Amino acid sequence: MRSIKVFAASSLAALAILGAAAxxxxxxxxxxxxxxxxxxxxxxxGAAATIAATTSAAGASASTAPSTAPSTxxxxxxxxxxxxxxxxxxxxxxxxxxxxxxxxEVEEYRPYPANDPDLTxxxxxxxxxxxxxxxxxxxxxxxxxxx
Amino acid sequence: MSTASTTxxxxxxxxxxLILAFGALIVVATATELTLERHxxxxxxxxxWFALVLxxxxxxLVAIRPGPSALRxxxxxxxxxxxxxxxxxxxxIEANYxxxxxxxxxxxxxxxxxxxxxxxxxxxxxxxxxxxxxxxVLAQASxxxxxxxxxxxxxxxRNP
Numbered sequence: 001m002r003s004i005k006v007f008a009a010s011s012l013a014a015l016a017i018l019g020a021a022a023x024x025x026x027x028x029x030x031x032x033x034x035x036x037x038x039x040x041x042x043x044x045x046g047a048a049a050t051i052a053a054t055t056s057a058a059g060a061s062a063s064t065a066p067s068t069a070p071s072t073x074x075x076x077x078x079x080x081x082x083x084x085x086x087x088x089x090x091x092x093x094x095x096x097x098x099x100x101x102x103x104x105e106v107e108e109y110r111p112y113p114a115n116d117p118d119l120t121x122x123x124x125x126x127x128x129x130x131x132x133x134x135x136x137x138x139x140x141x142x143x144x145x146x147x
Numbered sequence: 148m149s150t151a152s153t154t155x156x157x158x159x160x161x162x163x164x165l166i167l168a169f170g171a172l173i174v175v176a177t178a179t180e181l182t183l184e185r186h187x188x189x190x191x192x193x194x195x196w197f198a199l200v201l202x203x204x205x206x207x208l209v210a211i212r213p214g215p216s217a218l219r220x221x222x223x224x225x226x227x228x229x230x231x232x233x234x235x236x237x238x239x240i241e242a243n244y245x246x247x248x249x250x251x252x253x254x255x256x257x258x259x260x261x262x263x264x265x266x267x268x269x270x271x272x273x274x275x276x277x278x279x280x281x282x283x284v285l286a287q288a289s290x291x292x293x294x295x296x297x298x299x300x301x302x303x304x305r306n307p
Contacts (some may be wrong), residue, residue: 007204101245131251
């Protein structure tokens with residue numbers, strides 16, 4: 001009986017820790033999704049500086065991208081390994097609205113299998129959010145699986 | 148012991164096992180659904196998995212070792228899982244709220260909506276992809292545990 005109680009107590013403790021971690025995640029997400037302009041600028045610039053520019057990315061989605069495609073050079077970041085700041089910077093550079101929110105969603109649905117270069121599963125998940133036309137294509141065009 | 152009370156006891160035992168079977172079915176079905184949804188990757192997405200382990204353990208305790216202490220432990224675990232279920236409902240509403248600006252129907256107007264309207268849309272799943280009441284299934288399994296421990300003969304043996 002003692003072992004049962006110990007197991008139950010440790011399981012409850014684990015659940016409580018998970019709950020507490022979830023709460024801290026929420027606070028962190030809130031802080032990251034609504035950065036002050038002054039605070040966001042250096043982070044974005046720093047992340048962008050570490051991202052290699054890949055000009056072929058723009059061509060990959062040219063047929064599906066809307067006319068509001070960004071004029072800045074398209075950059076590609078790893079779908080599986082990039083930090084949220086790097087994702088946000090890449091999406092911002094690609095002219096995707098709400099880049100921080102989309103970065104959070106891309107991060108959430110990891111990992112992405114290497115044998116799915118079109119990121120089908122990510123597309124399926126992002127479509128659930130009813131994004132504006134072309135946004136999912138532009139997000140996927142900004143991501144790669146090779147880095 | 149009279150025939151009537153024996154029959155009544157057998158009926159109660161039958162329904163107790165039936166309720167436990169329903170609880171077990173809920174656990175298996177929920178685990179399958181979570182797997183299909185790939186409900187992992189972040190800390191908060193692991194909560195239902197832990198809750199499932201707890202409620203599964205509680206069901207086993209009631210089914211296999213229904214002593215007075217075991218029943219009490221099962222009840223405590225069930226209450227904890229009900230709390231986790233409530234957290235799940237809240238997190239789903241919150242996720243829908245966060246998804247508001249991403250929805251093409253609201254991307255332009257989300258910022259100008261009142262907080263009440265935004266939360267209402269999130270709570271009614273007018274916006275966002277998260278099913279609001281889905282985490283309630285954990286509470287349902289926990290209620291099976293609580294129902295199965297209600298007036299359990301193993302407790303009455305100790306406290307007649």
